Amino acid sequence: MKKVRSMRRCLVFALACLMVSAPGLAAPLKPAPLRYPARFGALKFPQQFPAGTRLTITQWSHFVPRYDQWFDRYAQDWGQANNVKVTVNHINLADLSSSLSSAIAAGKGSTLYEMVAPPPAFIQGLQPLDDVNAAAQAAFGETNPVCAHSSYLPIKKMWYGFCHGWVPDPGDYRIAMWRKAGYPRGPATYDDLYRGGVKVYQAAGVPVGVGMSPEIDSEFFIRSLIWSFGGSIQDARDHVVFDSPQVIAAVEYMARLYKAAETPEVFTWNAASNNQGFVAGSLSYIQNSISFYRTAQEVSPEVAADTGFRPGLKGPGGKALQTAHVYAIYVMPKYVADGDEKQAAKKFMLDLVANYSNATYNSALYDFPAFARTVPQLTAKGGWLDDDPFGSKPADKLTVLRDAEAWTGWLGYPGYANPAVSQVYEQHLLSAMMAEVAQGKQTPRQAVKQTAAQIEKIFEKWRKAGYLGGG
Amino acid sequence: MNEEAGASGPPARAGLADDERRLGWLMLGPALLYIGGFVGVPFVLAVLLSFSDATVGDPHIHRLVGLVNYRRAIAQPQFWTALGNSLWITFLTLLALAVLATALSELLARPFRLKRLVQTLIILPWAMPVSLAAVAWLWLLDSTFSPLDWLFRRIHLLGPGGWFGPGLHFYYLGRTGLAIASIVTVNVWRMLPLATLIVLAGRMSIPRELFDQAQIDGAGFFRVLLRISIPALMPVLTVALLFAALMVFGDMATVALLTRGGPGTATQVLPYWAFLQGINGGDLSGGAAVALFMLPVLAGVAIAALRLAYRSQQS
Structure with a gap:
């Protein structure tokens, strides 16, 4: 009996050793389950928003179509979980600037716009998102420099956008x-x-x-x-x-x-x-x-x-x-005045980051996270870039992207976008x-x-x- | 009888239909409201914007800055390139339209087999959705997959040993001359139905006897064309061309769809440059100033077109 127990211990120890020495086997190779926390740093949100809360998002038609399919499902799931009616409009990326411009001029439009390049020219018409950025940094660590330089304007000391992701351009x-x-x-x-x-x-x-x-x-x-x-x-x-x-x-x-x-x-x-x-x-x-x-x-x-x-x-x-090839930056125009709508938008942005392993996975590793900690599966040794879950041959073809942050600049390099x-x-x-x-x-x-x-x-x-x- | 009836019955009340002045204003009202709302207000707004420091982030007019935006606009080399290109492309389009609309009206004024089919084909660009037309033209002029290039290779005009050299592609939108020619071609394709219909209407109104007389005198086709048709068509042709000029000079769609101003700045035009600066670039007041530089040309052409139209109506 002792022998069996000792053999079992040896087996467990060997397995543990194997997991430590081969992180690929231990790495969580699937996206994390969806979660919608009620608190991020200093920002607290209700478990459920009041009835009638609405959120409208206008964003680009993603270059990887499966991302849009996932995102639309995710947005509805998030809406149900948070009691918010979510509408997502996908438009051509070339029309984003003119759409945001028209909305600001009309004082009416979507709650959030996802821009694919830094939009500092719109800063006068945008709400500061300092609290969202601070909450994200408290919850997920420092913002990646590509994103930080593309959503913050130092002279105004204002985060005019919330950059949740970026895309390498190898x-x-x-x-x-x-x-x-x-x-x-x-x-x-x-x-x-x-x-x-x-x-x-x-x-x-x-x-x-x-x-x-x-x-x-x-x-x-x-x-x-x-x-x-x-x-x-x-x-x-x-x-x-x-x-x-x-x-x-x-x-x-x-x-x-x-x-x-x-x-x-x-x-x-x-x-x-x-x-x-x-x-x-x-x-x-x-x-x-x-x-x-x-x-x-x-x-x-x-x-x-x-x-x-x-x-x-x-x-x-x-x-x-x-x-970077794309900067995924949410902005909220000033005309969004309803308190619940604003809060819902902020929670949506933060929840998306909390679930970013799903975003990265469903974009087929196109979208990289602004907060690296949220997607450990991506760059871990033996992770998605080392062993592409989408069938690259050889499987480590995309490994070169692991250190993409080191060779990626942003539009205002070496300063901030302005x-x-x-x-x-x-x-x-x-x-x-x-x-x-x-x-x-x-x-x-x-x-x-x-x-x-x-x-x-x-x-x-x-x-x-x-x-x-x-x- | 009428007098009797008038004398015996109650006096007829003058209704709205009898008050020409009020009726005139009433009938003109919708048009005036439309022009005021959709032309006048945006125009005044554009003028005010061009003298302000408005941006896309704050499109309200808080402060007037005088001529700063105009001075900045003319200091940009791309502004002058765009102005020159706008004028050049408009001129070439009008030239091609004048020739083709006259030729087509001459053709359609005569009886021939399949005339209805030809008429339908000429009108077709009008019936075609803009998006579909854009896709078709982009495909035809594509630098790699153009079916025109394929055709030219098949008939040995392109490719090794071909008349136009060993290259496999013309790169229609990648060479300055061809890019301008492509834009002019698409403009002509869009405008030709309108111009042809206007000119054809003029052609049909020329008295038949003039042509019969010329035929009896033994005049050939070109003599009839140059001595009878074109002089008689001149007023209506000029009106057609002036309307086309308004549409081409103020249009950015063709350039935006085909070349986006390239290669380099070779096909940059004022309306698209104004859009890039004002909307995409965020400098709303600067963009408005660039756009307003088109006003003198457009206003001059519009006045000339209306005068001619009025004169031809009088005659």
Whole structure:
């Protein structure tokens, strides 16, 4: 009997050792069960809201369709649990700004809008969400820097949004093409991208797919390039520093890359074009989130198998920084006056974070949490990124995203997003500048000088209005 | 008899129908209300916004800042590019419309087989939902999947050994000239039914005897066209073109759907630049100022169109 007991103890000990030494086995590989706590830090909520409480949310149609299906179910479940009538409107991401703008002008609209890029230009029409952010930080730890720099305006000392998630924007390459070009693990630097991209283009006629079109992917790539070359639009104190040798070098690089390894299609793209081109096998490298890869896994498995991911490419000085692809930021316009509606909205945002492992899982690992602690399954050793539950081959294909936070910047980098930075982004000044140089209409120096002057004017206006620091 | 009846019965009361002045105002009322509400108020608001410091976050007019927004607008190189492009694209569209609407009206004025089918095809762009049309054009002009490119490759105009070089695509929206041509083509496609109908109405009102006389005198097609049709059509053609100019110069839909101002700034136009700055960029007052720069052109064209329409009605 003693022998049996001792054997059982040994077995339990061995199992425990195994679980400790192989965290993959011990990691909670499923999303946590849904929960709706009544308290987050200093914010307390009722178990049930008064009858008749309503909550309307307008947000984008997610690039991963299964997320919307989950979210709509979740919102209804949350509504039932909290006695709130929830309505969710999904709209095209390109219509978010104009929808929010119309709602603020009319003083009427949804309770919450989920923006996909920082919306500081709307700050005068938005309610401060300082309490929600403080409650989330108390309950879940520090906000990820990408999110914090995209929802807080230091000069007003105001959290104008609540950023619950963000999306990494890795480099994506066709493994077979780049292997033949001598880069079996894809490009690691911008120099590799040029040399390897030219080789692939000359050998297979397949161009590099980084755009110069007035759309988000091009704007994001251009910022990544400029940052990695050591330049930026503004410094940490909202001073314009665009006209610099680093930015000129980045523009020269882009023009060279276009002439040697791209075609005029890069001027014509919309947000979906480089994904489509990559999946169709007509582009060798793009910078994009993993949504296209998830689509490819379903419709074109051979392309998905031949897709590799790279972290931020290193510039001449070794710096690597890429933008986030999406910033999931809830804002509440000032016209929302009903106390119960406001409280319900705040609880909805905080509950979503509390249940973020479900959001990340149901976005097929597209949405990364603003509060890393809420989704330990994602980056744990042996977790979802190491062993993709959505069928990557090999299973650790997405491991490269584990340290994405280290190489991800935000729109106002190295400072905070502000109305001026947002306007520069929305008016597509950088993609236009790159395209003018690539087409030979301006020299890099002229184009940078002219764009810097335009940026200065925009900054000057917002600075006078009191929305920028420095001066 | 009437006098008798009038004398014997009670005096007839003058009703509303007899008061031309009041009746006129009453009948004009709905139109005035519509114009006041949907044109006048937004216009005044736009003017006030352009002199204010309003933003999308606070679209109310708290403070007037004079001409600051106008000065800032003209200091932007993209403003001048957009103004130039707006004028150039409008001119090219009108030129193409003038030729095509005249040609089509000449065609439709004559009897021929399948005339009804041709008429239907010409009207079709009007019947087509805008969203469907946009998808169709984007597909036709796609940089990678354009069926036009496929067709040109099949007939050896594109591709290795082709007339237009070894490239497999034209990149319609990626080259400055082709991008402008694409926008003009879509504009013409949208406007041609209206212009053709207006010009055709004018063409049908030219007395038949003039053409018979010319035929007896032995005049050929082009002589008849240049000496009879076009001079007679000129007033109505001008009205059609001026209306088209109003619609093209103030339109941002085609550019927003096709090129979003690219490549670079090659197809940026004033209305879209105003939208980007005012709505997406958050600078509502700046956007209003840019948009109001279109006013002199639009007002001038509108006045000319109305005068011509009035004159042709008089004659």
